[in-house]
Structure formats: C-alpha cells, structure tokens
Amino acid sequence: MALDWLMQLGAAALKLFIQPIFYFSFVLAFIVGMFRVARERKDFGTRIYDIYQEIRFILPASLAVGAVLSVVTITAGLAIPSGMLNFIAAVLIIFSIGGFFLLSPAWTMTAAYCIFVLSEWVNVSFIPYKNLGFEAILTILAIVTALLMIVEGVLIKKRGYQGTSPRMETSPRGLKSAVHLARRLWLVPVFLPVPSSRPLTSFADWWPVIDTGAESYSFILFPFLIGFSMTVRSTLPALAVKSTGRSVIGTGIITLFIAIGAYWVWQLSAAAVLFAALARIAITRRHYNYEKHRPYFFTAQEKGMIVAGVLPASPAQKMGLEIGEVITKVNEVNVNNEREFYDALQKNGAYCKLDVIGTNDQIRFVQGSIYENEHHELGLIFAPEEKEYMDQSVFND
Structure with missing residues (x-):
C-alpha cells in the first residue's frame, strides 16, 4: 500500500508541470515586475529591485506551507472533483486580472463556492462532479478555503513585508510623500485526493473523513494562487503587514471551526465562506481607515x-x-x-x-x-x- 501511495504522489507531483496555472503565475509576476520597475524609474530615477523580484517570492516559502497543508488534506482525505479544481483554476486566472489584491482565498474560493451552488440551483451544471455528494463537496470547499486563509496569513506575516517597493504619492495637501507597496504572489502546491477510476487503497477505515460517495481516488498536486497587495503610508511596512497577516490567520482559524461544523450541518459551509469573505473585506477596510486618519510616515523630518x-x-x-x-x-x-x-x-x-x-x-x-x-x-x-x-x-x- 505504501508503495502505491508513493507512486501516486510522485506521478501527481510530475503533473504539476503540465498545469497551465503553474506557468501563468510566473508570467503574471514578470509582467507586474515590468510595471513596477517602470514606476520606480519614474518616481526615483532608478529601479529599486530588478524585474525578477516578484518571481523570487513565488515558490520558496510557499513550498513549505504547501507541504504542511498537503499533510492535512491527505490525512483527512479532503477530496475535490477534478472538474471543480479546473473551475477553481479558471477563477484564479480571471481574478488575477484585477491584480494580486483579488487573489485572497477568501474571495477566489468563495466565488467558486457561490458559482457552484448557483449552477446547481438553476440546473446549469457546467462544473462536472459526476454523482458525488453535493453537500459533502461544499463542506470540503469550505474547509479548504479556511486552510488556505491560514496559509495566506502565514505567508503575509512571514514574507509579505520583505522587499516592499517605495513609490511617490501626492498627499491631500498636495505635497509629495513616499509610501510603500507590499505586493506578493505565491504559488502554493497542495496534494489533494480526487475521485478517480484508479483504485487507491485506504490506510484506515475512516479515510476519507468526509465521504463524497466516490469509490476510488487518486492524487493531484494542485497549484493554488494566493496574492497580496497593500499600500502602507503611516507606519513602517513591516508593522502594518505583520498585523494584517495575524488578522488573516485569526480569520482563517475561525472560518475553519465554522467549516468543520458543516460536517454535521452542511449549511454551515455557506456561513464559513461568507464569513471569510466579509472578514477579509473588514481587515482591508480597517487598514484603509487607520491610514486615512494618520499622517504620512515617509515625509520630510524636522531633523535629519x-x-x-x-x-x-x-x-x-x-x-x-x-x-x-x-x-x-x-x-x-x-x-x-x-x-x-x-x-x-x-x-x-x-x-x-x-x-x-x-x-x-x-x-x-x-x-x-x-x-x-x-x-x-x-x-x-x-x-x-x-x-x-x-x-x-x-x-x-
């Protein structure tokens, strides 16, 4: 059994390189880097970081958290149909057009969840999931959303403040001030069980924890895109970004508890994803209001x-x-x-x-x-x- 699992995991890992979203993330980061360099040259007459700065942050840290998350998803057997994963990939690409800011799992996964539910309500099932349990899939989506939010918070707290880019901004008084833009894109590869015709021997009677009705499973290494963008005006970038990271982690933990409750009451899955989306908006709004009523930090000093x-x-x-x-x-x-x-x-x-x-x-x-x-x-x-x-x-x- 162990050899079979290792072979399945190895095959899934190799298939990561045929995922379009894997290459899309690097192209997206490169394009953002081009615009950043052009802005830095315009504001300061020189680039601060080279054009590959955003690319450097895509994988190193996210590989570690992706490995930890994979242990959770594999152990619990959080199986998502491959058709649903393809739809999530499409949502990630569409949301990325609006910038890194929209790539929070609180918004991308909630959007995928809501569209999936609506498609069933209007009998337009364009997201194939065969004859699997609809309610079970919603519960798994909510749990994965919560786990990804925790991952997002950890990445923001640990890496989001590194290499922030200064930019020029005109204050309400018409004066020029420097602000810092924290902008990151992370690719988080996560092993997920998917219902499949290929038999995979269970290592325990209770696996998978949430039964979707599938009889056999295989593995896929799915690359989740997580983005972060935040402008810091009134304090040091590290302080503001770390504070946001802690808030996102806390929100993810609360969302996880609500989502786990959906194991018994499946409607709680909707409450979980909606809470995640609204709480993430509140975190963003809180930072905006805090900055709005405070003076700029990077301005001319009385001394020095x-x-x-x-x-x-x-x-x-x-x-x-x-x-x-x-x-x-x-x-x-x-x-x-x-x-x-x-x-x-x-x-x-x-x-x-x-x-x-x-x-x-x-x-x-x-x-x-x-x-x-x-x-x-x-x-x-x-x-x-x-x-x-x-x-x-x-x-x-």
Whole structure:
C-alpha cells in the first residue's frame, strides 16, 4: 500500500508541470515586475529591485506551507472533483486580472463556492462532479478555503513585508510623500485526493473523513494562487503587514471551526465562506481607515532625513541601513536635505560615518568604506523634501 501511495504522489507531483496555472503565475509576476520597475524609474530615477523580484517570492516559502497543508488534506482525505479544481483554476486566472489584491482565498474560493451552488440551483451544471455528494463537496470547499486563509496569513506575516517597493504619492495637501507597496504572489502546491477510476487503497477505515460517495481516488498536486497587495503610508511596512497577516490567520482559524461544523450541518459551509469573505473585506477596510486618519510616515523630518528605500547590494545595505531610519549627521555634519547629505559625504573620500536614529528610536553610528566616484551611488532613497514641492505648488498656482 505504501508503495502505491508513493507512486501516486510522485506521478501527481510530475503533473504539476503540465498545469497551465503553474506557468501563468510566473508570467503574471514578470509582467507586474515590468510595471513596477517602470514606476520606480519614474518616481526615483532608478529601479529599486530588478524585474525578477516578484518571481523570487513565488515558490520558496510557499513550498513549505504547501507541504504542511498537503499533510492535512491527505490525512483527512479532503477530496475535490477534478472538474471543480479546473473551475477553481479558471477563477484564479480571471481574478488575477484585477491584480494580486483579488487573489485572497477568501474571495477566489468563495466565488467558486457561490458559482457552484448557483449552477446547481438553476440546473446549469457546467462544473462536472459526476454523482458525488453535493453537500459533502461544499463542506470540503469550505474547509479548504479556511486552510488556505491560514496559509495566506502565514505567508503575509512571514514574507509579505520583505522587499516592499517605495513609490511617490501626492498627499491631500498636495505635497509629495513616499509610501510603500507590499505586493506578493505565491504559488502554493497542495496534494489533494480526487475521485478517480484508479483504485487507491485506504490506510484506515475512516479515510476519507468526509465521504463524497466516490469509490476510488487518486492524487493531484494542485497549484493554488494566493496574492497580496497593500499600500502602507503611516507606519513602517513591516508593522502594518505583520498585523494584517495575524488578522488573516485569526480569520482563517475561525472560518475553519465554522467549516468543520458543516460536517454535521452542511449549511454551515455557506456561513464559513461568507464569513471569510466579509472578514477579509473588514481587515482591508480597517487598514484603509487607520491610514486615512494618520499622517504620512515617509515625509520630510524636522531633523535629519528618513530612509524610504535601500537598494539591494548597495553600500548602504552593506552598512546595515534600514527603511524607516533617520540619518541626522554625515561625517559629523548635520544634514536635512539631499544636497547637504551628499556634500557632507564628499568631505571624506575613503569612508563615511553616519549618525542614525533607528526604528527603535535608539541612536547608533554607522560607517563604511566608499570611494570618491560612489558618493551618489550609496544606494539610499529618501523621502521627498516638502519645502521643494510646496514652492512648486505655489508657483503653479
């Protein structure tokens, strides 16, 4: 039996590479990277990250959580008909047109659930599931939705804040400010049992936990697309993104408890997916309202210059400078704008010493070797100087 299961899992893993959605995810990430690079060049005169930045985040972290989720789905025998999985893939592709933001499982899986139910109510069954139990499939969909939401929250909390992209934005007062855009696409491959004519010997009498009425099963490695997009204006990106991740995890756990209840009362599956969708909207709305009533974080400072971005592999990154830190002195010279900053750098052609107020409000000293022709290649992106833009707005009036 063990050998049969391993062979089935191995065959399913190889079939991942014939899934169109697998390749679609990389194309989508590449296109988004192209637009991001163009925007960064327009805003700052240079790209912050290369065009492959979004592609780098697609798989590494999601493979681990996908493996954990696969253990759950295989152990519980959460079997979804292949026709339903094909329809979910179509929903994921359609929703991706609206951007990463719409690829939360709370919305994609709920949409698939609702369309599946409506198609049955109006007797237009274009999602083939043979003669399997309709109510059992709904229960499984709700449970998988909850599990994917937990996965989404974990990925947001652990990876969503890494490599955020700064961008320029005009404040309500007409002043230029820097904000950070956290945008990620993850491909989460999950092993799922599917009803099949190929017999798969059960390892226990209770497997699968939720009986769909199928007599035999095989495995498929299905790639779920999970997207995340969030603009952070009033605080450090890491703080806002991690907070959102924790909220999504909590929502996923509550959704899971409701969905498990559908094992006894199948109507709770509808309550579970609707709760997931509404709660995810509430999380997004809460962040929007929080940002709406707070001042911009990356703006001109009374003293020093706030770091809005650090270029990868730059001297600034090697010195350990981080987003959100404030540089108050360069080579013992007070600085309050970019001209003063680079003039102070040129006072020493071999190295620079910076007085920095860290994100923990503690003062620290940073120094590193530089060369005379690298003064303007330190790799720092600063928040725009308000005075400059105020003068321009007066002139334009």
